[in-house]
Amino acid sequence: MCAAPVEITRSNEPDGLVTEEERETRVNLAALYRLTAHYGMDDKTSTHISARVPGTDDQFLLNPQGRLFHQMKASDLIKINMAGEILSDTPHTVIRAGYVIHSAVLGARPDVDCVIHTHTTAGMAVSALKCGLLPVNQKSMKYVASMAYHDYEGFATDLDERERLVADLGTENWLILRNHGLLVCGPSMWTAFSWMHSLESACRVQVAAMNTGSELTLPSQEVIDHAADQANRPRDHLTPPAEWQSHLDMLDAQDPSFRD
């Protein structure tokens, strides 16, 4: 199980070039960080959200170590490749566990362009339960049957954990990191955010319901399967939905510096 911790290196020729497509991704990703904080899903600077650099299969954007989510700007985000080499011309670095987790998922899943990892109280509480996520509420139905689980191995700074993490994730889009937190990946930033927001709600409801100490009522397996089919109908995940624009409008009204 023990392995040498990963080392983050720096490119000898930092890439100052930002294409229009990368610039747009940076703005949306900075917005995603701020929305994660807005909805109470941040953990100071300890977790991470990534987006693949458009037009590449081996580069992604990650938060700089020490930056609070609600302060994130497009220009803060660090471009790094799958080998752990920082490509951006920046004095800052990334959290090693962030590099390990996000390079694992983005490297193994070409269908994924965004990965969100959180340490919310409700997510961590459900990650500590042997029963995992339960179908206690409509919010849970989308996730219960296809939830992936990854056992805790210590802080995710060893490169060889990547193989086990992606093996446990498989082709699913939501993963509970046992005794740790939540992970959602998706084909776009707005889709991954929407899924993480509703998974977080599902965890909050489960913790609240279990906290009462009363016996839980659960739907039949037939109803759970039916609701999961309804919630997981194919949708266009690549076009930003109206809700995403509403979120950008809200952030612009609050503080448009996420675009900087």
Ligand SMILES: [Zn+2]
């Ligand atoms: Zn974590």
